[in-house]
Amino acid sequence: MEPMRKPVGGIEAAAIVPVDGSPRPETPLIEQRSSYVEEVVSDDGILRVHHPLTLVVPREAAAALLPLAAGMAAAGVTAVVRTAAGEELTVGWSERFGFEQPLRLRSLLLGSGTHAADGNAATLRFESDDTTALWQDEA
Numbered sequence: 001m002e003p004m005r006k007p008v009g010g011i012e013a014a015a016i017v018p019v020d021g022s023p024r025p026e027t028p029l030i031e032q033r034s035s036y037v038e039e040v041v042s043d044d045g046i047l048r049v050h051h052p053l054t055l056v057v058p059r060e061a062a063a064a065l066l067p068l069a070a071g072m073a074a075a076g077v078t079a080v081v082r083t084a085a086g087e088e089l090t091v092g093w094s095e096r097f098g099f100e101q102p103l104r105l106r107s108l109l110l111g112s113g114t115h116a117a118d119g120n121a122a123t124l125r126f127e128s129d130d131t132t133a134l135w136q137d138e139a
Helices: 059-074
Strands: 009-018 039-043 046-058 077-083 088-091 104-110 121-130
Touching: 009 046, 009 059, 046 059, 059 104, 059 121
Parallel strands: none
Antiparallel strands: 009 077, 039 046, 046 121, 077 088, 104 121
16 A cells, blocks of 8 residues: 655644744744645755745744744754645654654745735745655555
């Protein structure tokens, strides 16, 4: 039987859990602007899965995240993501390896937007790389 693969794409909600034990920040998403992708990448014939999670939140929510940014970059986070298709995924944690490959904050962009309707959003980009998603348990 083929293993179940995770659905990816647009997301409706995300809950961030800092690995270092910091408080869980609120992450209210701006509609239809956040995403999660699983990208299989080959580096000189070695396959890995690159996991970028992009969260677009109101600027006020980003202000509350700033004190946690150093921990989210260094220790990382796990995210529980609900996709537009209604699937719930845990990203940055695996049953086999626990928190060994968490998502890490790569950037926090505080933009003014290009159009008046864009508002003052903040974009958080988390990333993780692993090879475990390609492993299959032997029966």
